Amino acid sequence: MDIAENSRETSSAQEPRTTRPESLWRRYAIALCVIIALACCTFAAKYVAAAGADNDAAAINISGRQRMLSQRILILADEHSATQNAASAAELRSAIDLFENSNALLTSRGDLSTELRQLYFEPRETALDAQSRAYAENARRLLSNPDDGATLNALREVGSEALLNKLDMAVAGFEAQSKARIAFLSTLENISLAALLVTILVEVMFIFLPGHRTVVDALAKLRIARDELEIKNNALRQQKIEIVNHTRALRLALEESESLRKEQAEFTYSVSHDMKAPANTIKLLLNEIAFGMEKVDQDTANLLKLAQGTIDRMTGLVEDVLVYSRTVGRDIEMCSISLPDVIEQITADLRSEIETSGASIHVGPLPVVRGNPMQVRMLLQNLIANAIKFRKADTTPEIRITCENNGEERVVLSVRDNGIGIDPQNHERIFSLFERLHVRTEYPGSGLGLTLCKRIIANHGGNISVESSLGEGAAFNLSLERAA
Numbered sequence: 001m002d003i004a005e006n007s008r009e010t011s012s013a014q015e016p017r018t019t020r021p022e023s024l025w026r027r028y029a030i031a032l033c034v035i036i037a038l039a040c041c042t043f044a045a046k047y048v049a050a051a052g053a054d055n056d057a058a059a060i061n062i063s064g065r066q067r068m069l070s071q072r073i074l075i076l077a078d079e080h081s082a083t084q085n086a087a088s089a090a091e092l093r094s095a096i097d098l099f100e101n102s103n104a105l106l107t108s109r110g111d112l113s114t115e116l117r118q119l120y121f122e123p124r125e126t127a128l129d130a131q132s133r134a135y136a137e138n139a140r141r142l143l144s145n146p147d148d149g150a151t152l153n154a155l156r157e158v159g160s161e162a163l164l165n166k167l168d169m170a171v172a173g174f175e176a177q178s179k180a181r182i183a184f185l186s187t188l189e190n191i192s193l194a195a196l197l198v199t200i201l202v203e204v205m206f207i208f209l210p211g212h213r214t215v216v217d218a219l220a221k222l223r224i225a226r227d228e229l230e231i232k233n234n235a236l237r238q239q240k241i242e243i244v245n246h247t248r249a250l251r252l253a254l255e256e257s258e259s260l261r262k263e264q265a266e267f268t269y270s271v272s273h274d275m276k277a278p279a280n281t282i283k284l285l286l287n288e289i290a291f292g293m294e295k296v297d298q299d300t301a302n303l304l305k306l307a308q309g310t311i312d313r314m315t316g317l318v319e320d321v322l323v324y325s326r327t328v329g330r331d332i333e334m335c336s337i338s339l340p341d342v343i344e345q346i347t348a349d350l351r352s353e354i355e356t357s358g359a360s361i362h363v364g365p366l367p368v369v370r371g372n373p374m375q376v377r378m379l380l381q382n383l384i385a386n387a388i389k390f391r392k393a394d395t396t397p398e399i400r401i402t403c404e405n406n407g408e409e410r411v412v413l414s415v416r417d418n419g420i421g422i423d424p425q426n427h428e429r430i431f432s433l434f435e436r437l438h439v440r441t442e443y444p445g446s447g448l449g450l451t452l453c454k455r456i457i458a459n460h461g462g463n464i465s466v467e468s469s470l471g472e473g474a475a476f477n478l479s480l481e482r483a484a
Contacts, residue, residue, distance in 0.1 A: 031203040038199060042192035046185060052111065053185065056178030059106060063174050066102035066132070067167035069095055073139050077155055084146045096139045103132040106170070116173040119166065128166045135163060332372040332459055336483040339366035339380075339413070342373075343401060346381045350388065359388050359397035366403050367411055368483040371460050376480070379456045380415070382449045383476050387417035390474075395419075410462070411482050416475040422468040430466070453478075 073095045080088040107120055107129050120129045138155040142148060343363050347354065354361070361384070369376070384399060391397040400416045422430060431454045457464045457478050468474035 031208075034199055034203070035196070038192065038196050042188070042196070045188050045192070052181050053178060055109075055111065056174060056181060059109065059174045060171060060178060062102050062105050063167065063171045066099060066106070067164065067171060069099040069102065070132075070135065070163060070167060073099060073135070074155065077139055077142050077152060081142065081146045081152055089143060092139065092143055096136055096143070099132070099139075100136050103129065103136070113173065113177050116170065116177065119169055119173060128163075128170060131163050131166065332375065334370050334372060336368050337371050337373050337376050338368050339376075339403070342377050342380060346377065346384055349381065350385060353385065353388050357388050357391060357397050359391075359399060361399045361401065364400070364402040366401070366413075369411065369480040370483045371480060375456045375459060379453050379478070382453050383415040386449060387415065387419060387474075390417075390419045392418070392420055392471075409482055410479050412477055412479050414475055414477050416473065418473040421470045421472045422466060422474050423470050424468070427466050427468070431464075 073092065076088060076092040076095055080092050112120070119127070121127050124130060135155065138151055142151045142155060145151065340363065343361075343366070347361060353359070380401075384401075387399045388397050395418060398418045400414075402414050402416070404412050404414070431450050453476075454464055460480060462479035462481070464476060464478040466474055466476050
Protein backbone atom coordinates (compact mmCIF):
# COMPACT_ATOMS: atom_id res chain seq x y z
CA MET A 1 0.00 0.00 0.00
CA ASP A 2 2.83 2.43 0.96
CA ILE A 3 4.73 1.48 -2.16
CA ALA A 4 1.68 2.28 -4.31
CA GLU A 5 1.21 5.63 -2.58
CA ASN A 6 4.91 6.47 -3.00
CA SER A 7 4.65 5.51 -6.67
CA ARG A 8 1.67 7.82 -7.15
CA GLU A 9 3.49 10.66 -5.34
CA THR A 10 6.58 10.15 -7.51
CA SER A 11 4.43 10.10 -10.62
CA SER A 12 2.65 13.27 -9.53
CA ALA A 13 5.96 14.99 -8.84
CA GLN A 14 7.29 14.08 -12.28
CA GLU A 15 4.07 14.95 -14.16
CA PRO A 16 5.10 18.52 -15.10
CA ARG A 17 8.25 17.15 -16.75
CA THR A 18 6.27 14.77 -18.90
CA THR A 19 3.51 17.17 -19.86
CA ARG A 20 2.33 16.41 -23.37
CA PRO A 21 2.68 19.20 -25.96
CA GLU A 22 -1.07 19.32 -26.53
CA SER A 23 -1.75 19.93 -22.81
CA LEU A 24 1.12 22.41 -22.62
CA TRP A 25 -0.12 24.50 -25.52
CA ARG A 26 -3.62 24.38 -24.04
CA ARG A 27 -2.26 25.79 -20.78
CA TYR A 28 -0.34 28.46 -22.68
CA ALA A 29 -3.53 29.42 -24.49
CA ILE A 30 -5.51 29.62 -21.25
CA ALA A 31 -2.79 31.73 -19.61
CA LEU A 32 -2.66 34.07 -22.58
CA CYS A 33 -6.46 34.38 -22.55
CA VAL A 34 -6.41 35.26 -18.85
CA ILE A 35 -3.80 37.98 -19.43
CA ILE A 36 -5.68 39.37 -22.40
CA ALA A 37 -8.96 39.30 -20.45
CA LEU A 38 -7.37 41.19 -17.54
CA ALA A 39 -5.86 43.74 -19.89
CA CYS A 40 -9.17 44.20 -21.73
CA CYS A 41 -11.10 44.62 -18.49
CA THR A 42 -8.54 47.15 -17.28
CA PHE A 43 -8.65 49.15 -20.49
CA ALA A 44 -12.45 49.04 -20.58
CA ALA A 45 -12.76 50.22 -16.96
CA LYS A 46 -10.18 52.98 -17.56
CA TYR A 47 -12.00 54.03 -20.72
CA VAL A 48 -15.34 54.24 -18.90
CA ALA A 49 -13.80 56.12 -15.97
CA ALA A 50 -11.92 58.47 -18.28
CA ALA A 51 -15.10 59.17 -20.23
CA GLY A 52 -16.87 59.92 -16.94
CA ALA A 53 -14.05 62.26 -15.92
CA ASP A 54 -14.40 64.14 -19.21
CA ASN A 55 -18.12 64.45 -18.59
CA ASP A 56 -17.46 65.72 -15.06
CA ALA A 57 -15.07 68.37 -16.40
CA ALA A 58 -17.73 69.50 -18.86
CA ALA A 59 -20.31 69.60 -16.05
CA ILE A 60 -17.99 71.73 -13.88
CA ASN A 61 -17.56 74.20 -16.72
CA ILE A 62 -21.32 74.34 -17.39
CA SER A 63 -22.23 74.80 -13.70
CA GLY A 64 -19.66 77.58 -13.37
CA ARG A 65 -21.06 79.24 -16.47
CA GLN A 66 -24.59 79.00 -15.02
CA ARG A 67 -23.49 80.73 -11.82
CA MET A 68 -21.85 83.52 -13.81
CA LEU A 69 -24.94 83.89 -15.99
CA SER A 70 -27.21 84.22 -12.97
CA GLN A 71 -25.28 87.34 -11.95
CA ARG A 72 -25.14 88.67 -15.48
CA ILE A 73 -28.91 88.26 -15.95
CA LEU A 74 -29.54 90.34 -12.84
CA ILE A 75 -27.17 93.10 -14.05
CA LEU A 76 -28.65 93.09 -17.57
CA ALA A 77 -32.20 93.12 -16.11
CA ASP A 78 -31.43 96.31 -14.18
CA GLU A 79 -29.83 97.86 -17.26
CA HIS A 80 -32.74 96.91 -19.53
CA SER A 81 -35.28 98.21 -17.03
CA ALA A 82 -33.45 101.53 -17.05
CA THR A 83 -32.62 101.89 -20.79
CA GLN A 84 -35.35 99.76 -22.44
CA ASN A 85 -33.47 99.61 -25.78
CA ALA A 86 -33.05 96.77 -28.29
CA ALA A 87 -29.37 96.15 -27.51
CA SER A 88 -29.96 95.53 -23.81
CA ALA A 89 -32.96 93.33 -24.64
CA ALA A 90 -30.85 91.21 -27.03
CA GLU A 91 -28.08 90.76 -24.45
CA LEU A 92 -30.59 89.82 -21.76
CA ARG A 93 -32.37 87.33 -24.04
CA SER A 94 -29.04 85.69 -24.97
CA ALA A 95 -28.02 85.38 -21.31
CA ILE A 96 -31.40 83.85 -20.41
CA ASP A 97 -31.09 81.29 -23.25
CA LEU A 98 -27.60 80.27 -22.13
CA PHE A 99 -28.75 80.04 -18.49
CA GLU A 100 -31.69 77.75 -19.41
CA ASN A 101 -29.54 75.59 -21.68
CA SER A 102 -26.94 75.16 -18.93
CA ASN A 103 -29.61 74.16 -16.41
CA ALA A 104 -31.15 71.69 -18.90
CA LEU A 105 -27.78 70.06 -19.62
CA LEU A 106 -26.97 69.61 -15.94
CA THR A 107 -30.38 68.28 -14.86
CA SER A 108 -30.56 65.80 -17.76
CA ARG A 109 -27.35 63.98 -16.79
CA GLY A 110 -27.91 60.37 -15.81
CA ASP A 111 -24.79 60.02 -13.62
CA LEU A 112 -25.60 62.65 -10.98
CA SER A 113 -24.47 61.70 -7.50
CA THR A 114 -26.99 61.40 -4.66
CA GLU A 115 -25.96 64.78 -3.22
CA LEU A 116 -26.34 66.55 -6.57
CA ARG A 117 -29.68 64.89 -7.26
CA GLN A 118 -30.99 66.04 -3.88
CA LEU A 119 -29.62 69.55 -4.52
CA TYR A 120 -31.35 69.86 -7.90
CA PHE A 121 -34.66 68.10 -7.26
CA GLU A 122 -35.40 67.85 -3.47
CA PRO A 123 -37.54 69.43 -2.13
CA ARG A 124 -39.33 70.12 -5.35
CA GLU A 125 -40.46 73.71 -4.64
CA THR A 126 -37.12 75.05 -3.29
CA ALA A 127 -34.73 72.77 -5.25
CA LEU A 128 -32.06 74.32 -7.45
CA ASP A 129 -33.81 73.23 -10.65
CA ALA A 130 -37.09 74.90 -9.57
CA GLN A 131 -35.32 78.10 -8.48
CA SER A 132 -33.37 78.25 -11.76
CA ARG A 133 -36.56 77.88 -13.80
CA ALA A 134 -38.30 80.58 -11.72
CA TYR A 135 -35.30 82.85 -12.12
CA ALA A 136 -35.33 82.45 -15.93
CA GLU A 137 -39.13 82.89 -16.04
CA ASN A 138 -39.00 86.19 -14.13
CA ALA A 139 -36.18 87.40 -16.39
CA ARG A 140 -38.24 86.65 -19.52
CA ARG A 141 -41.30 88.37 -18.00
CA LEU A 142 -39.18 91.48 -17.35
CA LEU A 143 -37.85 91.24 -20.90
CA SER A 144 -41.37 91.62 -22.27
CA ASN A 145 -42.37 94.32 -19.71
CA PRO A 146 -39.35 96.38 -18.54
CA ASP A 147 -41.53 98.70 -16.40
CA ASP A 148 -42.77 95.82 -14.22
CA GLY A 149 -41.13 96.70 -10.89
CA ALA A 150 -42.68 93.76 -9.06
CA THR A 151 -41.12 91.32 -11.51
CA LEU A 152 -37.72 93.01 -11.12
CA ASN A 153 -37.97 92.75 -7.35
CA ALA A 154 -38.99 89.07 -7.63
CA LEU A 155 -35.98 88.49 -9.90
CA ARG A 156 -33.72 90.08 -7.36
CA GLU A 157 -35.21 87.95 -4.58
CA VAL A 158 -34.80 84.71 -6.54
CA GLY A 159 -31.26 85.65 -7.59
CA SER A 160 -30.29 86.52 -4.06
CA GLU A 161 -27.62 84.83 -2.03
CA ALA A 162 -29.66 81.58 -1.67
CA LEU A 163 -29.53 80.85 -5.43
CA LEU A 164 -25.85 81.73 -5.63
CA ASN A 165 -25.08 79.45 -2.70
CA LYS A 166 -26.87 76.55 -4.35
CA LEU A 167 -25.07 77.19 -7.64
CA ASP A 168 -21.78 77.21 -5.69
CA MET A 169 -22.83 73.93 -4.09
CA ALA A 170 -23.52 72.48 -7.55
CA VAL A 171 -20.06 73.47 -8.78
CA ALA A 172 -18.52 71.97 -5.64
CA GLY A 173 -20.61 68.81 -6.06
CA PHE A 174 -19.44 68.27 -9.62
CA GLU A 175 -15.84 68.86 -8.58
CA ALA A 176 -16.20 66.32 -5.77
CA GLN A 177 -17.74 63.80 -8.16
CA SER A 178 -14.84 64.30 -10.59
CA LYS A 179 -12.24 63.88 -7.83
CA ALA A 180 -13.92 60.67 -6.65
CA ARG A 181 -13.93 59.31 -10.20
CA ILE A 182 -10.25 60.18 -10.67
CA ALA A 183 -9.40 58.50 -7.34
CA PHE A 184 -11.33 55.41 -8.44
CA LEU A 185 -9.47 55.41 -11.75
CA SER A 186 -6.11 55.55 -9.96
CA THR A 187 -7.12 52.77 -7.56
CA LEU A 188 -8.39 50.64 -10.42
CA GLU A 189 -5.14 51.12 -12.32
CA ASN A 190 -3.09 50.04 -9.29
CA ILE A 191 -5.30 47.00 -8.64
CA SER A 192 -5.22 45.99 -12.31
CA LEU A 193 -1.43 46.32 -12.45
CA ALA A 194 -1.03 44.25 -9.28
CA ALA A 195 -3.44 41.58 -10.57
CA LEU A 196 -1.62 41.46 -13.88
CA LEU A 197 1.76 41.08 -12.21
CA VAL A 198 0.47 38.35 -9.90
CA THR A 199 -1.11 36.52 -12.83
CA ILE A 200 2.10 36.69 -14.85
CA LEU A 201 4.14 35.47 -11.87
CA VAL A 202 1.80 32.52 -11.26
CA GLU A 203 1.78 31.57 -14.91
CA VAL A 204 5.58 31.74 -15.15
CA MET A 205 5.99 29.52 -12.08
CA PHE A 206 3.31 26.92 -12.81
CA ILE A 207 3.03 26.92 -16.62
CA PHE A 208 5.97 28.40 -18.51
CA LEU A 209 8.85 27.00 -16.46
CA PRO A 210 7.47 23.40 -16.27
CA GLY A 211 6.85 23.51 -19.99
CA HIS A 212 10.27 24.80 -20.94
CA ARG A 213 11.80 21.33 -21.32
CA THR A 214 8.86 20.17 -23.40
CA VAL A 215 9.29 23.17 -25.67
CA VAL A 216 13.01 22.49 -26.04
CA ASP A 217 12.33 18.86 -26.97
CA ALA A 218 9.65 19.95 -29.40
CA LEU A 219 12.07 22.42 -31.01
CA ALA A 220 14.66 19.67 -31.40
CA LYS A 221 12.09 17.44 -33.09
CA LEU A 222 11.10 20.35 -35.30
CA ARG A 223 14.72 20.83 -36.37
CA ILE A 224 14.92 17.17 -37.30
CA ALA A 225 11.63 17.38 -39.17
CA ARG A 226 12.87 20.54 -40.91
CA ASP A 227 15.98 18.74 -42.13
CA GLU A 228 13.86 15.85 -43.42
CA LEU A 229 11.49 18.30 -45.05
CA GLU A 230 14.39 20.05 -46.75
CA ILE A 231 15.50 16.74 -48.22
CA LYS A 232 12.00 16.09 -49.51
CA ASN A 233 11.79 19.65 -50.85
CA ASN A 234 14.96 19.11 -52.82
CA ALA A 235 13.46 15.96 -54.31
CA LEU A 236 10.28 17.86 -55.15
CA ARG A 237 12.29 20.65 -56.78
CA GLN A 238 13.98 18.08 -58.97
CA GLN A 239 10.60 16.60 -59.88
CA LYS A 240 9.34 20.10 -60.62
CA ILE A 241 12.22 20.70 -62.99
CA GLU A 242 11.42 17.43 -64.76
CA ILE A 243 7.72 18.36 -64.95
CA VAL A 244 8.61 21.77 -66.40
CA ASN A 245 10.79 20.09 -69.02
CA HIS A 246 8.00 17.64 -69.89
CA THR A 247 5.50 20.49 -70.04
CA ARG A 248 7.75 22.44 -72.36
CA ALA A 249 8.12 19.39 -74.61
CA LEU A 250 4.35 18.86 -74.61
CA ARG A 251 3.77 22.53 -75.43
CA LEU A 252 6.16 22.31 -78.36
CA ALA A 253 4.45 19.13 -79.54
CA LEU A 254 1.05 20.82 -79.19
CA GLU A 255 2.22 23.84 -81.17
CA GLU A 256 3.62 21.57 -83.85
CA SER A 257 0.36 19.58 -83.92
CA GLU A 258 -1.65 22.81 -84.19
CA SER A 259 0.58 23.99 -87.02
CA LEU A 260 0.13 20.66 -88.82
CA ARG A 261 -3.64 20.82 -88.28
CA LYS A 262 -3.85 24.29 -89.77
CA GLU A 263 -1.60 23.24 -92.63
CA GLN A 264 -3.81 20.19 -93.28
CA ALA A 265 -6.95 22.36 -93.21
CA GLU A 266 -5.40 24.81 -95.67
CA PHE A 267 -4.28 21.92 -97.87
CA THR A 268 -7.78 20.42 -97.81
CA TYR A 269 -9.29 23.77 -98.72
CA SER A 270 -6.79 24.29 -101.53
CA VAL A 271 -7.29 20.79 -103.00
CA SER A 272 -11.08 21.02 -102.75
CA HIS A 273 -11.07 24.43 -104.37
CA ASP A 274 -8.78 23.20 -107.18
CA MET A 275 -10.98 20.14 -107.74
CA LYS A 276 -14.10 22.27 -108.01
CA ALA A 277 -13.12 23.85 -111.37
CA PRO A 278 -12.37 20.56 -113.22
CA ALA A 279 -15.55 18.99 -111.82
CA ASN A 280 -17.63 21.91 -113.07
CA THR A 281 -15.90 21.67 -116.47
CA ILE A 282 -16.65 17.94 -116.74
CA LYS A 283 -20.28 18.57 -115.79
CA LEU A 284 -20.54 21.28 -118.43
CA LEU A 285 -19.01 19.00 -121.09
CA LEU A 286 -21.39 16.16 -120.21
CA ASN A 287 -24.33 18.53 -120.48
CA GLU A 288 -23.06 19.71 -123.89
CA ILE A 289 -22.63 16.11 -125.07
CA ALA A 290 -26.13 15.18 -123.91
CA PHE A 291 -27.59 18.28 -125.56
CA GLY A 292 -25.67 17.79 -128.85
CA MET A 293 -26.64 14.16 -129.33
CA GLU A 294 -30.20 14.14 -130.52
CA LYS A 295 -30.54 10.41 -130.79
CA VAL A 296 -28.52 7.95 -128.79
CA ASP A 297 -29.11 4.36 -127.91
CA GLN A 298 -30.34 3.41 -124.45
CA ASP A 299 -26.95 2.24 -123.16
CA THR A 300 -25.29 5.53 -124.11
CA ALA A 301 -28.10 7.51 -122.48
CA ASN A 302 -27.73 5.45 -119.29
CA LEU A 303 -23.99 5.99 -119.26
CA LEU A 304 -24.41 9.73 -119.69
CA LYS A 305 -26.99 9.80 -116.91
CA LEU A 306 -24.67 7.83 -114.60
CA ALA A 307 -21.76 10.12 -115.46
CA GLN A 308 -23.86 13.22 -114.77
CA GLY A 309 -25.04 11.77 -111.44
CA THR A 310 -21.46 10.90 -110.50
CA ILE A 311 -20.16 14.36 -111.32
CA ASP A 312 -23.09 15.93 -109.38
CA ARG A 313 -22.18 13.88 -106.31
CA MET A 314 -18.54 14.75 -106.78
CA THR A 315 -19.39 18.47 -107.02
CA GLY A 316 -21.55 18.24 -103.88
CA LEU A 317 -18.79 16.39 -102.03
CA VAL A 318 -16.23 19.02 -103.05
CA GLU A 319 -18.61 21.76 -101.87
CA ASP A 320 -19.09 19.99 -98.52
CA VAL A 321 -15.34 19.51 -98.09
CA LEU A 322 -14.81 23.22 -98.81
CA VAL A 323 -17.40 24.16 -96.20
CA TYR A 324 -15.89 21.78 -93.64
CA SER A 325 -12.36 23.08 -94.27
CA ARG A 326 -13.53 26.61 -93.46
CA THR A 327 -14.47 25.48 -89.92
CA VAL A 328 -11.15 23.74 -89.14
CA GLY A 329 -7.95 25.45 -88.05
CA ARG A 330 -9.31 28.99 -88.28
CA ASP A 331 -9.86 31.74 -85.72
CA ILE A 332 -13.50 32.78 -85.87
CA GLU A 333 -15.01 36.13 -84.97
CA MET A 334 -17.78 36.05 -82.36
CA CYS A 335 -20.72 38.43 -81.95
CA SER A 336 -24.33 38.46 -80.71
CA ILE A 337 -26.75 36.44 -82.90
CA SER A 338 -30.54 36.55 -82.80
CA LEU A 339 -31.67 32.92 -83.23
CA PRO A 340 -35.22 33.87 -84.37
CA ASP A 341 -33.69 35.92 -87.22
CA VAL A 342 -31.41 33.00 -88.17
CA ILE A 343 -34.34 30.55 -88.26
CA GLU A 344 -36.31 32.97 -90.42
CA GLN A 345 -33.42 33.18 -92.93
CA ILE A 346 -33.04 29.39 -93.00
CA THR A 347 -36.75 28.77 -93.67
CA ALA A 348 -36.52 31.25 -96.53
CA ASP A 349 -33.52 29.38 -98.01
CA LEU A 350 -35.25 25.99 -97.59
CA ARG A 351 -38.61 27.20 -98.86
CA SER A 352 -38.60 24.82 -101.83
CA GLU A 353 -37.83 21.74 -99.68
CA ILE A 354 -40.42 22.80 -97.07
CA GLU A 355 -43.18 23.27 -99.64
CA THR A 356 -42.31 20.06 -101.49
CA SER A 357 -42.38 17.94 -98.32
CA GLY A 358 -45.21 19.85 -96.65
CA ALA A 359 -43.05 20.22 -93.54
CA SER A 360 -44.19 22.39 -90.63
CA ILE A 361 -41.66 24.12 -88.41
CA HIS A 362 -42.69 25.16 -84.88
CA VAL A 363 -40.31 27.64 -83.23
CA GLY A 364 -40.49 28.39 -79.50
CA PRO A 365 -39.01 31.42 -77.73
CA LEU A 366 -35.32 31.64 -78.66
CA PRO A 367 -32.61 33.81 -77.03
CA VAL A 368 -29.72 35.84 -78.40
CA VAL A 369 -26.49 33.82 -78.36
CA ARG A 370 -22.83 34.59 -78.91
CA GLY A 371 -21.14 32.95 -81.87
CA ASN A 372 -20.05 33.20 -85.48
CA PRO A 373 -23.10 34.12 -87.60
CA MET A 374 -22.09 32.07 -90.67
CA GLN A 375 -21.26 28.93 -88.68
CA VAL A 376 -24.35 29.09 -86.44
CA ARG A 377 -26.56 29.47 -89.51
CA MET A 378 -24.76 26.57 -91.22
CA LEU A 379 -25.25 24.45 -88.06
CA LEU A 380 -29.01 25.01 -87.80
CA GLN A 381 -29.59 24.76 -91.54
CA ASN A 382 -27.92 21.32 -91.64
CA LEU A 383 -30.07 20.06 -88.74
CA ILE A 384 -33.34 21.42 -90.23
CA ALA A 385 -32.46 20.13 -93.73
CA ASN A 386 -31.71 16.67 -92.29
CA ALA A 387 -35.03 16.70 -90.41
CA ILE A 388 -36.82 17.32 -93.74
CA LYS A 389 -34.71 14.86 -95.73
CA PHE A 390 -34.85 11.90 -93.33
CA ARG A 391 -38.65 11.80 -93.09
CA LYS A 392 -40.98 8.83 -93.12
CA ALA A 393 -42.55 8.00 -96.45
CA ASP A 394 -46.17 8.37 -95.26
CA THR A 395 -45.71 11.16 -92.68
CA THR A 396 -45.62 14.94 -93.00
CA PRO A 397 -42.44 16.26 -91.37
CA GLU A 398 -42.92 18.18 -88.13
CA ILE A 399 -39.94 20.04 -86.72
CA ARG A 400 -39.88 21.70 -83.29
CA ILE A 401 -37.12 24.10 -82.28
CA THR A 402 -37.04 24.95 -78.56
CA CYS A 403 -34.57 26.30 -76.04
CA GLU A 404 -33.99 25.84 -72.32
CA ASN A 405 -31.57 27.37 -69.81
CA ASN A 406 -28.48 25.45 -68.79
CA GLY A 407 -27.09 27.67 -66.07
CA GLU A 408 -26.58 31.38 -66.41
CA GLU A 409 -24.00 31.40 -69.21
CA ARG A 410 -25.19 28.72 -71.65
CA VAL A 411 -28.46 27.65 -73.27
CA VAL A 412 -29.46 24.29 -74.76
CA LEU A 413 -31.10 24.42 -78.17
CA SER A 414 -33.16 21.39 -79.27
CA VAL A 415 -34.14 20.51 -82.88
CA ARG A 416 -36.70 17.66 -82.76
CA ASP A 417 -38.40 15.86 -85.69
CA ASN A 418 -40.77 12.94 -86.32
CA GLY A 419 -38.58 11.28 -88.96
CA ILE A 420 -37.16 7.80 -89.38
CA GLY A 421 -35.03 8.02 -86.23
CA ILE A 422 -31.54 6.64 -85.50
CA ASP A 423 -30.57 3.34 -83.91
CA PRO A 424 -28.97 4.11 -80.47
CA GLN A 425 -25.89 2.08 -81.42
CA ASN A 426 -25.23 4.58 -84.24
CA HIS A 427 -25.53 7.75 -82.16
CA GLU A 428 -21.77 8.29 -82.07
CA ARG A 429 -21.15 6.98 -85.56
CA ILE A 430 -23.31 9.60 -87.33
CA PHE A 431 -20.89 12.38 -86.30
CA SER A 432 -17.89 10.67 -87.98
CA LEU A 433 -16.35 12.01 -91.19
CA PHE A 434 -18.06 10.76 -94.41
CA GLU A 435 -20.22 8.36 -92.35
CA ARG A 436 -23.52 7.32 -93.96
CA LEU A 437 -26.26 5.03 -92.62
CA HIS A 438 -28.27 4.86 -95.87
CA VAL A 439 -27.57 4.37 -99.57
CA ARG A 440 -27.40 7.46 -101.79
CA THR A 441 -30.37 6.41 -103.92
CA GLU A 442 -32.61 6.50 -100.83
CA TYR A 443 -31.18 9.55 -99.03
CA PRO A 444 -28.59 11.53 -101.03
CA GLY A 445 -25.72 13.37 -99.34
CA SER A 446 -21.98 13.33 -98.66
CA GLY A 447 -22.03 12.25 -94.99
CA LEU A 448 -20.35 15.48 -93.88
CA GLY A 449 -23.38 17.35 -92.49
CA LEU A 450 -23.35 16.15 -88.89
CA THR A 451 -19.54 16.11 -88.84
CA LEU A 452 -19.70 19.78 -89.80
CA CYS A 453 -22.25 20.41 -87.01
CA LYS A 454 -19.96 18.76 -84.46
CA ARG A 455 -17.00 20.84 -85.62
CA ILE A 456 -18.99 24.10 -85.40
CA ILE A 457 -20.19 23.29 -81.88
CA ALA A 458 -16.58 22.50 -80.86
CA ASN A 459 -15.50 25.88 -82.27
CA HIS A 460 -18.08 27.50 -79.96
CA GLY A 461 -16.99 25.60 -76.84
CA GLY A 462 -20.19 23.54 -76.61
CA ASN A 463 -21.34 19.99 -77.30
CA ILE A 464 -23.95 18.25 -79.41
CA SER A 465 -25.85 15.04 -78.67
CA VAL A 466 -28.77 13.09 -80.11
CA GLU A 467 -31.77 11.37 -78.52
CA SER A 468 -33.42 8.91 -80.88
CA SER A 469 -34.48 5.39 -81.67
CA LEU A 470 -35.58 3.77 -84.95
CA GLY A 471 -38.95 5.02 -86.16
CA GLU A 472 -39.36 7.48 -83.26
CA GLY A 473 -37.84 10.64 -84.72
CA ALA A 474 -34.70 12.35 -83.44
CA ALA A 475 -33.83 15.27 -81.15
CA PHE A 476 -30.48 17.01 -81.55
CA ASN A 477 -29.45 19.00 -78.45
CA LEU A 478 -26.67 21.56 -78.69
CA SER A 479 -25.33 24.08 -76.17
CA LEU A 480 -24.37 27.65 -77.06
CA GLU A 481 -23.14 30.62 -75.06
CA ARG A 482 -25.75 33.16 -74.07
CA ALA A 483 -24.99 36.70 -75.26
CA ALA A 484 -24.12 39.17 -72.51
